[in-house]
Amino acid sequence: MGDPLYAQGIDLAVLLITLLKVVLTFVFLLVSVIMYIWFERKFISDLQNRIGPDRAGPYGVLQSLADGIKLIFKESLVPAESDRRVYILAPYITTITAFAAFAIIPIGDRISIGGHQTYLQLANPPIGILFLLAMSSIAVYGVFLAGWSSGSKYPLLGSVRASAQMISYEAAMSLAVASAVLITGSLTTRDIWQHQHTWNWNLWQLGVVPFLIYIVAATAEIERPPFDLLEAEQELVAGFNTEYSAFRFAVFYLASYMNTITVSAVAVTLFFGGPSGPHIGFLPALWPVVWFFLKVFVFMSAYVWLRATLPRLRYDQLMDLGWKRLIPLALYWLLLVGALRIGDDANWPWGPSHSTWNAVTIVACAAGAGLVYFGGLSAAVRVGRQRAEEETEHADGVRV
Amino acid sequence: MGLFDGFKVTMSQFFRPRVTVPYPQKKRPKPLRFHGRHVLNKYEDGMEKCIGCELCAGVCPARCIYVRGADNPPDDPVSPGERYGFVYEINYLRCIHCDLCVEACPTEAITESKLFEFSFTDRRDAVYTRDELLVDDKGMPKAQPWEDWRPGDERNTSAWMRATSPNGVAAYEGKVAWSGELGFGVRPPERGQSDAPAPAGEIAAEEAATPVGERPVDPGEHH
Numbered sequence: 082m083g084d085p086l087y088a089q090g091i092d093l094a095v096l097l098i099t100l101l102k103v104v105l106t107f108v109f110l111l112v113s114v115i116m117y118i119w120f121e122r123k124f125i126s127d128l129q130n131r132i133g134p135d136r137a138g139p140y141g142v143l144q145s146l147a148d149g150i151k152l153i154f155k156e157s158l159v160p161a162e163s164d165r166r167v168y169i170l171a172p173y174i175t176t177i178t179a180f181a182a183f184a185i186i187p188i189g190d191r192i193s194i195g196g197h198q199t200y201l202q203l204a205n206p207p208i209g210i211l212f213l214l215a216m217s218s219i220a221v222y223g224v225f226l227a228g229w230s231s232g233s234k235y236p237l238l239g240s241v242r243a244s245a246q247m248i249s250y251e252a253a254m255s256l257a258v259a260s261a262v263l264i265t266g267s268l269t270t271r272d273i274w275q276h277q278h279t280w281n282w283n284l285w286q287l288g289v290v291p292f293l294i295y296i297v298a299a300t301a302e303i304e305r306p307p308f309d310l311l312e313a314e315q316e317l318v319a320g321f322n323t324e325y326s327a328f329r330f331a332v333f334y335l336a337s338y339m340n341t342i343t344v345s346a347v348a349v350t351l352f353f354g355g356p357s358g359p360h361i362g363f364l365p366a367l368w369p370v371v372w373f374f375l376k377v378f379v380f381m382s383a384y385v386w387l388r389a390t391l392p393r394l395r396y397d398q399l400m401d402l403g404w405k406r407l408i409p410l411a412l413y414w415l416l417l418v419g420a421l422r423i424g425d426d427a428n429w430p431w432g433p434s435h436s437t438w439n440a441v442t443i444v445a446c447a448a449g450a451g452l453v454y455f456g457g458l459s460a461a462v463r464v465g466r467q468r469a470e471e472e473t474e475h476a477d478g479v480r481v
Numbered sequence: 482m483g484l485f486d487g488f489k490v491t492m493s494q495f496f497r498p499r500v501t502v503p504y505p506q507k508k509r510p511k512p513l514r515f516h517g518r519h520v521l522n523k524y525e526d527g528m529e530k531c532i533g534c535e536l537c538a539g540v541c542p543a544r545c546i547y548v549r550g551a552d553n554p555p556d557d558p559v560s561p562g563e564r565y566g567f568v569y570e571i572n573y574l575r576c577i578h579c580d581l582c583v584e585a586c587p588t589e590a591i592t593e594s595k596l597f598e599f600s601f602t603d604r605r606d607a608v609y610t611r612d613e614l615l616v617d618d619k620g621m622p623k624a625q626p627w628e629d630w631r632p633g634d635e636r637n638t639s640a641w642m643r644a645t646s647p648n649g650v651a652a653y654e655g656k657v658a659w660s661g662e663l664g665f666g667v668r669p670p671e672r673g674q675s676d677a678p679a680p681a682g683e684i685a686a687e688e689a690a691t692p693v694g695e696r697p698v699d700p701g702e703h704h
Contacts, residue, residue, distance in 0.1 A: 130494040131501045390487045 086199040118145040128389035155327035162232030172332040175223030179336040182216040186346045189369040209269035228321035239320030243311035249403040254298035256411035257291040261351040274355030282354045292352040303340040307391035345380035516578040517596040521614045523663040530590035533566035537582035545575035569611040598629035620664020
């Protein structure tokens with residue numbers, strides 16, 4: 082179940098290996114954030130038919146390093162009206178949760194260091210994917226406290242927006258994650274990955290819908306375009322981090338990019354088979370890592386493409402998409418997956434010899450229930466819209 | 482589906498040649514009639530074209546030109562005729578490169594080169610005097626230490642440029658109505674808008690040598 086590293090008790094060697102893994106993960110995340118920022122700027126400039134950064138180092142590789150160094154040496158301002166302690170604490174809440182969330186991602190299979198077997202995964206706790214959801218919930222505190230403690234209007238508005246958005250989309254995201262957990266029967270990310278070995282990806286085991294819900298909700302969760310309302314500069318200056326400068330700003334920036342990497346990695350783990358891929362005899366421990374990073378890279382590139390293409394959503398569109406579409410759909414699909422799973426386990430309703438008919442019956446029932454469900458939902462949405470229009474008319478065209 | 486058309490648009494940019502260039506290392510070709518730093522031209526026999534009439538100074542909207550005319554010394558004349566510009570100064574902190582001085586000049590003495598990269602660090606360097614503006618013995622502009630001349634910047638600086646301008650009278654196309662210049666002689670007419678026979682000389686060679694994509698685009702024909 083757990084990491085084989087801790088099976089034979091904990092001694093100094095185990096402690097050192099764990100420490101090494103922590104440091105490696107930390108350094109890896111930092112370097113990949115720096116490289117990802119550079120890659121994003123370069124790739125988005127390709128998509129916008131321009132050159133992008135090309136001054137610092139070959140092809141501008143050192144650009145984000147230079148930006149980072151610049152930010153570290155700038156003056157760290159603390160506004161006079163701010164709640165000083167909270168103001169200083171907030172960026173670290175955001176960053177620590179961003180770092181910690183990546184800890185549960187399985188990067189590869191087991192390796193052995195000095196006679197000790199260990200997973201290529203920082204931690205494999207039994208609560209697994211729940212840890213990720215917990216971290217993404219705590220990250221809301223970082224954002225909200227930053228905006229609130231700045232003692233300034235725009236950061237406050239931005240953080241209210243951001244936390245409302247993150248909380249709304251967390252429901253849909255959790256439901257999508259729950260369907261992956263349901264089909265695996267385990268919470269640990271390693272089990273979720275092993276369950277999909279090698280081409281038995283959750284993407285098609287679950288139907289594509291949970292993945293789509295996850296990727297939309299997670300994009301909103303990490304405030305990437307087209308859901309980057311919190312930094313809608315024509316409305317909010319720069320959102321919750323307006324008053325932050327220098328290193329503390331860099332830390333927020335770092336966290337937001339690290340979240341993008343984590344979300345891509347989680348999408349790969351939950352729906353795209355994690356590190357599994359074609360088995361190659363030469364260096365067998367290396368290839369899972371390669372497959373994993375290839376898959377993550379595809380997602381990260383897709384995020385840049387999204388950013389280059391899609392305009393930002395309006396606030397009411399954002400809330401409509403989250404509450405009226407994604408959450409009902411995710412709920413419905415979770416129940417469908419659950420019903421199929423139960424039907425499979427209990428051979429319901431036609432008995433063990435009719436597994437195809439069992440599935441057909443369940444899907445037919447679910448389709449019928451779904452029609453009623455979505456019919457009722459769309460009627461409710463329609464009534465709500467009519468009422469809002471009537472109220473707007475009463476209020477002389479002012480939207481209430 | 483409409484939602485996905487946008488993705489096609491952005492990705493198609495990836496495969497197109499870039500519009501921007503890495504500027505100081507690589508430069509886009511300048512338009513044929515680019516307005517840059519001025520030069521004071523000479524005739525083929527080495528005489529200065531400027532007659533000190535001060536029309537350029539009068540027309541200058543930025544008041545950046547200062548000219549004083551003086552009588553030519555009878556034994557050693559500087560320019561053909563009665564007078565010459567013995568003081569000629571352009572203050573480049575004020576010049577807006579509108580080219581009105583070039584239009585006003587009756588003798589095609591002052592014209593503009595294509596040089597625009599001359600960032601001086603001393604404001605006294607901003608005032609170009611007669612010595613700096615006059616072309617040298619080969620008819621080429623004198624490069625100052627802070628000036629970044631590139632090949633082609635000194636080309637087509639003469640009155641040829643104005644006289645063959647595409648917005649001129651079509652009836653004058655292909656007719657030489659300008660004087661010769663030191664180092665260049667009488668320049669041939671440019672190929673006009675109508676199907677005039679291609680002229681001999683440097684313009685034709687330049688056009689032939691430049692790939693179509695890199696030719697300066699006339700703003701009128703841009704889509």
